[in-house]
Amino acid sequence: MCISGCNRSQPPQRTVGPGPTDCTTGCPLQRNFIIVYGDPGQGGHNAGRLFQLTANTHSREIQANAFPGNIPAFVAGTDIMTVTHISTVAALVSAVGVGNVLYLAYFGHSGPIGGQNGPGPGALFIGETASPGSNLTIRGNANDRPPTDIPANKFRADAQVRLFGCRGGFGPDPIARQMADQLRIPVYGYTNSGGSLFTTDSTLGHGGRAVRQTDINTPPPANATNVWLIPINGSPTFTRF
């Protein structure tokens, strides 16, 4: 039996607290930090290994509590960091299935879906092929799964989600808002209308300055290990939904 009621015979309840003391026996003690990255993309949108590199960079910074902003503190030795590749919404659901999730970050393609004359609802384009369950969105076609697939009870009440992808908070019904409506926790996304770029400059990657033309003209070198994904226009700042 657990203080929070998250015993194995019942669905885990949302918990709040500074450390891994939510349960006594038979329950996970750690809080889970989960970083997922989607498929690279195809054609001109092929990001190769860059989403993975940005996810790994973010993981290192989160574990060192070195990423600026209102990010939950990572407690070394007790909290668990998981970085994993996903190609479907089902894989995302599986990743958060460990429960007691305090932090979820997504690196990958995202943005609005085309409507009749302009942007429609937003989506995470997790999978690069047009296959069932490859998009997270409320649109509702054969390849889409809605945010309601993500179980809200796997997240702690003090959890947050950050979307590192193009236009996650842009458009009339951005995916960041769709996820926030479902999970009832803060979901952060970029509201910039432009696409995103990869940078090896940590100051820029942390939102410490605006994008310059040299940043635009300088893609990461082949041997880059620390890489950040930021929106192209303006200073990279997250909007909370």
Added chain:
Amino acid sequence: MRCISHVKVFLVFLILVLLGAWLYISPLVRWQSLFAGAGQFNPTPEQVQGIVNNISLVVGLSTKQGEPQWDEHAIQITKLGRLAAPYLVDKLTDESPSKVFELFPYAIGDVALALLADIYQTPSWPSPDGSIKIPKIHGDFRDYLVFVKSKGARERIKKSWKYYIQTH
């Protein structure tokens, strides 16, 4: 009394039907042309060229093949379908900057290539027939950037697309 009431209702109904019919056939209100035109747009070549020329106003592209465009000008161009193809092919060698940034700054020729690939949904890229193999250095968009900056690369892409749209 009830019979008279029914007659009144019938007369009102008849008047409304006749009024509707008159409005439909009346030359004052060209309803037929409105209905006949619905969903049909047969642009002249000049109109097609004008719409394609708005490629410089496109600010963003769909980031997944098969997904509809969301930028209003990209939507208008792709709605033209294959009518737009010759004009898009002409722009493949245009190296002037566009408003699009999707992982890298797109030249107008890059936007034209993306819209052609969207219209034809070709499995190969950047040439529709797979005749152009981009040397693999990074395994991502950076390889394309190196390729298109090499001498004659955009001409090769244009040539392959020109042949493709003539034969498909």
